Amino acid sequence: MSARNRPARENGSERRAELLAIAGELFATRGFLATTVRDIADAAGILSGSLYHHFDSKEAMVDEILREFLDDQRQANAKIIEEAEDPRTALTELIKRSYAALRQHPAAIAIFQNEANYLAQFERFDYLPGVADEFEKTWLKVLQEGQKSGVFREDLNAKLTYRFIRDTVWTTVHWFNPSGKLSIKSIADQYINILCDGIVTR
């Protein structure tokens, strides 16, 4: 079946992608529940009923946004783990990659951060807890290997350390301003710096 004849409902017409981006923006800034299908339609300059020509439901929209981002991130993580030569490099690369994602998928990250908990209650989003778990495993492995090899302090609780890192990195999406003074790169560098060496002078 050619892309031309494929029904828009199934996937990618340009208009469809446009609508999805608009919806994502709104879900990210206002929240999923606070965004009505009329809000999305208004922002797109059409009427709410017209959205249903492209998507089955509001849930279907957010579902698609999340899947795309999560697949991307998962692949990127796997590649880093595979290629990194030592735990410290792996860790800093994971952090850099996460910050880079802030520029590529800001809406999806905000939605994942803010709504995963709520969405997980619906069957359709059964995959969410699994993905979060997989992410945790990836980071934990790096941290633990680093402890074994002696680059990371052994007295730290790896799970706790992972959570601290994750919280700091992802929550950045709530205040990061792409047109502000701080670049993603400088934020990432500074965080890696603090995380590795601490804020106290020696």
Added chain:
Amino acid sequence: MSARNRPARENGSERRAELLAIAGELFATRGFLATTVRDIADAAGILSGSLYHHFDSKEAMVDEILREFLDDQRQANAKIIEEAEDPRTALTELIKRSYAALRQHPAAIAIFQNEANYLAQFERFDYLPGVADEFEKTWLKVLQEGQKSGVFREDLNAKLTYRFIRDTVWTTVHWFNPSGKLSIKSIADQYINILCDGIVTR
């Protein structure tokens, strides 16, 4: 006017406090919008209409929850700043205090974290951005004084450092489990440890 004759609508009967706690729990775990007045009433074993004997609206409920917590935290911060003898002590005390609040006001913290952005759009919650600002000023002052006096590294962006700390500390509310293995104290200690000295061995 005695407490006995004071209308429940105005403030503190026992039942009222109970209902507020139930609502707070739901707001915190499910989200403000996802929690209906019927959910709250169900959880309390009454009908939704009965809630309006105690509170003017759903918004009034969350408003009261937030104000109580924020006042508390503000006072605590002021006291720490006043009493701490040096920036490093002040910083660790601020962090410890924030973690301690996680035990005392878990629901309010989660709500503040998750819903402040949404709520700020309503006049009633005009005070929220101001409070966040005040918190930031308090922490910034400590960090900057520490940089001046040489305890904290001068090459760090204080504002950025504050955000890293704030995000890590407050976001803990999303995964902290009071009946889990990790105590609040051990989480706080470990975080202070990482923040000050980093995760890399030397």
Added chain:
DNA sequence: GTCTATACTTTGATAGAC
């Protein structure tokens, strides 16, 4: 691909009896 029109459901809130 969008519009018109509209059905259906959920939700926050009110009035008055008990």
Added chain:
DNA sequence: GTCTATCAAAGTATAGAC
């Protein structure tokens, strides 16, 4: 302090014309 009864508004979604 709670219940019964009920509203009005807002929300998601559908059907069929254009």
